[in-house]
Amino acid sequence: MAALVGTGLSAKRIILAALAATLIAAAVVTIVFVIMSPAHVRFAITDAYTTQMGGGDTDTAGDRTVRLHLTVEANNTSGRAAVMYHSMLVDVSNSTGPHRVNWVRADVATPLPLFQPARNVTAVNASVALVGGAAAEAFAGNVTGxxxxxxxxxxxxxxxxxxxRLYDIKVTCAPVSFFFSDDDDDDDEDGQSQAAARRRVVDCSAAS
Structure with a gap:
């Protein structure tokens, strides 16, 4: 009888030990999953404008170069995870439709790789040079678009x-306005109206 009681206690201990091990393993997996999950980074275009250049930036026909400037804001909302951007490409398209065409790749001025701490907002500057002529007109189209x-x-x-591990991130930001009508300049003589239009924030969403 004593042997049977001892065997029963041993079986219970084995079962309890197995359950405890299972719970510990589940807790470890959960902790690792939470720690290794990527932080949520929100992107937005916070500035967009144009400049015109001549001289060394003109083509053989003497056309002026129009440069599109934009600022991409990366907002790391995580309170514990930092981000290391190994690469970043910025493409500008003259179409806001689902099938985007006629795009050009911008030059990213911010050095990469780029480290971003937790709870941090980082600005990435980029620009595109459009040499005047038929190609630039075809891309820009209606400058108020x-x-x-x-x-x-x-x-x-x-x-x-x-x-x-390394994650791929791709977002689309639209509509972005680089050009401003004469009304933007006339509304405010000191240029505050155009500056406000430039800084109209355009939130980005995950690209399909």
């Missing part, structure tokens, strides 16, 4: 000393 911007990046996320 809107454009779309696609941001493609590869990044790793860091929590403590742990790094995640």
């Amino acid at each position: 809107d454009f779309s911007v696609t941001v493609s990046a590869t990044a790793r996320f860091k929590v403590g000393v742990a790094w995640t």
